Amino acid sequence: xxxxxxxxxxxxxxxxxxxxxxxxxxxxxxxxxxxxxxxxxxxxxxxxxxxxxxxxxxxxxxxxxxxxxxxxxxxxxxxxxxxxxxxxxxxxxxxxxxxxxxxxxxxxxxxxxxxxxxxxxxxxxxxxxxxxxxxxxxxxxxxxxxxxxxxxxxxxxxxxxxxxxxxxxxxxxxxxxxxxxxxxxxxxxxxxxxxxxxxxxxxxxxxxxxxxxxxxxxxxxxxxxxxxxxxxxxxxxxxxxxxxxxxxxxxxxxxxxxxxxxxxxxxxxxxxxxxxxxxxxxxxxxxxxxxxxxxxxxxxxxxxxxxxxxxxxxxxxxxxxxxxxxxxxxxxxxxxxxxxxxxxxxxxxxxxxxxxxxxxxxxxxxxxxxxxxxxxxxxxxxxxxxxxxxxxxxxxxxxxxxxxxxxxxxxxxxxxxxxxxxxxxxxxxxxxxx
Amino acid sequence: xxxxxxxxxxxxxxxxxxxxxxxxxxxxxxxxxxxxxxxxxxxxxxxxxxxxxxxxxxxxxxxxxxxxxxxxxxxxxxxxxxxxxxxxxxxxxxxxxxxxxxxxxxxxxxxxxxxxxxxxxxxxxxxxxxxxxxxxxxxxxxxxxxxxxxxxxxxxxxxxxxxxxxxxxxxxxxxxxxxxxxxxxxxxxxxxxxxxxxxxxxxxxxxxxxxxxxxxxxxxxxxxxxxxxxxxxxxxxxxxxxxxxxxxxxxxxxxxxxxxxxxxxxxxxxxxxxxxxxxxxxxxxxxxxxxxxxxxxxxxxxxxxxxxxxxxxxxxxxxxxxxxxxxxxxxxxxxxxxxxxxxxxxxxxxxxxxxxxxxxxxxxxxxxxxxxxxxxxxxxxxxxxxxxxxxxxxxxxxxxxxxxxxxxxxxxxxxxxxxxxxxxxxxxxxxxxx
Numbered sequence: 001x002x003x004x005x006x007x008x009x010x011x012x013x014x015x016x017x018x019x020x021x022x023x024x025x026x027x028x029x030x031x032x033x034x035x036x037x038x039x040x041x042x043x044x045x046x047x048x049x050x051x052x053x054x055x056x057x058x059x060x061x062x063x064x065x066x067x068x069x070x071x072x073x074x075x076x077x078x079x080x081x082x083x084x085x086x087x088x089x090x091x092x093x094x095x096x097x098x099x100x101x102x103x104x105x106x107x108x109x110x111x112x113x114x115x116x117x118x119x120x121x122x123x124x125x126x127x128x129x130x131x132x133x134x135x136x137x138x139x140x141x142x143x144x145x146x147x148x149x150x151x152x153x154x155x156x157x158x159x160x161x162x163x164x165x166x167x168x169x170x171x172x173x174x175x176x177x178x179x180x181x182x183x184x185x186x187x188x189x190x191x192x193x194x195x196x197x198x199x200x201x202x203x204x205x206x207x208x209x210x211x212x213x214x215x216x217x218x219x220x221x222x223x224x225x226x227x228x229x230x231x232x233x234x235x236x237x238x239x240x241x242x243x244x245x246x247x248x249x250x251x252x253x254x255x256x257x258x259x260x261x262x263x264x265x266x267x268x269x270x271x272x273x274x275x276x277x278x279x280x281x282x283x284x285x286x287x288x289x290x291x292x293x294x295x296x297x298x299x300x301x302x303x304x305x306x307x308x309x310x311x312x313x314x315x316x317x318x319x320x321x322x323x324x325x326x327x328x329x330x331x332x333x334x335x336x337x338x339x340x341x342x343x344x345x346x347x348x349x350x351x352x353x354x355x356x357x358x359x360x361x362x363x364x365x366x367x368x369x370x371x372x373x374x375x376x377x378x379x380x381x382x383x384x385x386x387x388x389x390x391x392x393x394x395x396x397x398x399x400x401x402x403x404x405x406x407x408x409x410x411x412x413x414x415x416x417x418x419x420x421x422x423x424x425x426x427x428x429x430x431x432x433x434x
Numbered sequence: 435x436x437x438x439x440x441x442x443x444x445x446x447x448x449x450x451x452x453x454x455x456x457x458x459x460x461x462x463x464x465x466x467x468x469x470x471x472x473x474x475x476x477x478x479x480x481x482x483x484x485x486x487x488x489x490x491x492x493x494x495x496x497x498x499x500x501x502x503x504x505x506x507x508x509x510x511x512x513x514x515x516x517x518x519x520x521x522x523x524x525x526x527x528x529x530x531x532x533x534x535x536x537x538x539x540x541x542x543x544x545x546x547x548x549x550x551x552x553x554x555x556x557x558x559x560x561x562x563x564x565x566x567x568x569x570x571x572x573x574x575x576x577x578x579x580x581x582x583x584x585x586x587x588x589x590x591x592x593x594x595x596x597x598x599x600x601x602x603x604x605x606x607x608x609x610x611x612x613x614x615x616x617x618x619x620x621x622x623x624x625x626x627x628x629x630x631x632x633x634x635x636x637x638x639x640x641x642x643x644x645x646x647x648x649x650x651x652x653x654x655x656x657x658x659x660x661x662x663x664x665x666x667x668x669x670x671x672x673x674x675x676x677x678x679x680x681x682x683x684x685x686x687x688x689x690x691x692x693x694x695x696x697x698x699x700x701x702x703x704x705x706x707x708x709x710x711x712x713x714x715x716x717x718x719x720x721x722x723x724x725x726x727x728x729x730x731x732x733x734x735x736x737x738x739x740x741x742x743x744x745x746x747x748x749x750x751x752x753x754x755x756x757x758x759x760x761x762x763x764x765x766x767x768x769x770x771x772x773x774x775x776x777x778x779x780x781x782x783x784x785x786x787x788x789x790x791x792x793x794x795x796x797x798x799x800x801x802x803x804x805x806x807x808x809x810x811x812x813x814x815x816x817x818x819x820x821x822x823x824x825x826x827x828x829x830x831x832x833x834x835x836x837x838x839x840x841x842x843x844x845x846x847x848x849x850x851x852x853x854x855x856x857x858x859x860x861x862x863x864x865x866x867x868x
Contacts, residue, residue: 376544395829
């Protein structure tokens, strides 16, 4: 073995035995080569880590991000949506360059690996720079740049810079990273483009076997305007235009109707729940429990940092759970293990990685996070799953591995020059807001 | 000076200048002896701390806790309220001893000081043990043991063990700690006792100049049952029985009516908002914005660890803010500075410490928390107040001081033997649930 965790509490997320106590988990050639709950004979390993009072979990999936927006963290918050977007965010985004997006993404990834996230699904400008930052950092990333085409009749995807960036990611990363970095196609939303754009993007995605990342039913205004314009909901509109014939990740789904949820379930669309962003922007509470009951694959995301402002998925996990309890008026709703599943198993599925990541099982990639439970904030520990969902935060992460490679350990970043990234971020901060 | 923070961003919470950049803050004899925003000549100091990329804030106030319930962290969660309370929590609480409550409180205080909290208002059994743990740890605490008197006609406060404990705290701590540890009187709630008990407890509080800590309008069931039994709301009932003639801290107030809020405002009652607990137990969302608008002093609390399960007040601050935005359907509601005020200024007021703590001002006690903003999760920092409310967590605390004494610094506890407390907690964990 390259690495062996001994006497660790392992949250496998496997249905038959989601928690193994005193487990041994071995890593070899980037994959989980051994996982046993019994005190079997320990194999030889180049490095052995004592797992006493530690909990090993599958690395978390953040399935809806605009990572480079870390550079807008704490910029123009607590404002009305229109004021915020048109007077602050859009003007600032016009100043973005490839270099700025690269640094913003680096900061985001540093936050993520330090808080237990190994994978993110990004939608932002200069997706080839996002891919570069993610590749260098060693994480998993599905990257996209959303098509916005308000020129209904003349929009030409091949003239959109998104097209060239997508080809660049396909060419430079898909194969070279062993599928670790993947391009996705993206339609920003039903309210920012029209049928001709949707057809071109879905055709492109189909031809290149890409997944599709969209925003769906985030606000009541979006939902109402769509019904006014098309006589039907965004989910219905996209279904009828063949968008859901592709594998789709749909962010938000706050205002999804019962029929919308049936559509999502029928087409295997992943709904990404972003509870903090939805509360902070006063968008609403997504019907997560209903979607799960209908068989929709629900994953979790943080959304961008101007509407959150943290990439710590443990925060989203806790809030997702307690918010559903409140919304359902039922403290048994959204139990801890189910919410953890959204951030692991369901996330991996949303990235097309369900058969290789998201659980602790032999043969799966060693996408692992070791949590330190030996602290006042996690003691006592009656149930490690409850501890993870309700008490732990990203700051309790001791070690993060992706495909067997250690990306972060006890405060040290192994693949990112954080000092330089912080320096650059502070420099760019002045540029984008002046 | 005993201690000088140089070039620090100081969140003073003073109305005229809530944020000072490049400030110098000097501590002498337990108090803030100097605070200046300009680059005045730095005085001599025994220790100087460079505040570059650091933010100094008033220590946080957690105004509703059952601290020793840390020992039930992750025990029997995700259950229906009745099942949870009667089949799990109550049987476990019957096994509590003074020693167990002492250790549980120690663990809670360790969590608190490590996450920036310097003061808590506790309501639990063996309040003299809570006082002892708080005194030794060096924090501020208002401690109480709630009177529960279901024997309507025969209840005798002087025969309640709460009486003896209260006298013990009064005698041993009030003067000896310079008011750092204070006894409070407590009525558990309108549904767990009757008028004769209320009169005896309020008389006792009046005679000894004590504040009163109660639960109020936490659940719809409580509110409805009270109206059914008395023909009026819990706030009306307590007002008519003279309870609000004392200075009162009322936890929850989730179901407070417009008239109830007027009553709270009129009597200067502090309403303590516990957003995580209220969501997790599906109690509801307190009308915080309405209460503030009516002039109610609203503070923040975590409630007990079986319904939270974290003492990190930064989490409550963030959730309090984004939850009000959602509830008000207005992203400008509950702006960051207002929510921070709830956890500082308003909390100090709720403990009767408003003229000596809760802000950074000369002559006030040096109840201070130094936050480390030099990390990916807090960079860039356009606005430190937004950073504190939406991005920071307790894990970003570099140093916590209470009355000028350092209680915690960079992972080290200066006043608590945490190793022993964790060892004891794991030992007691087995006792209370077997």
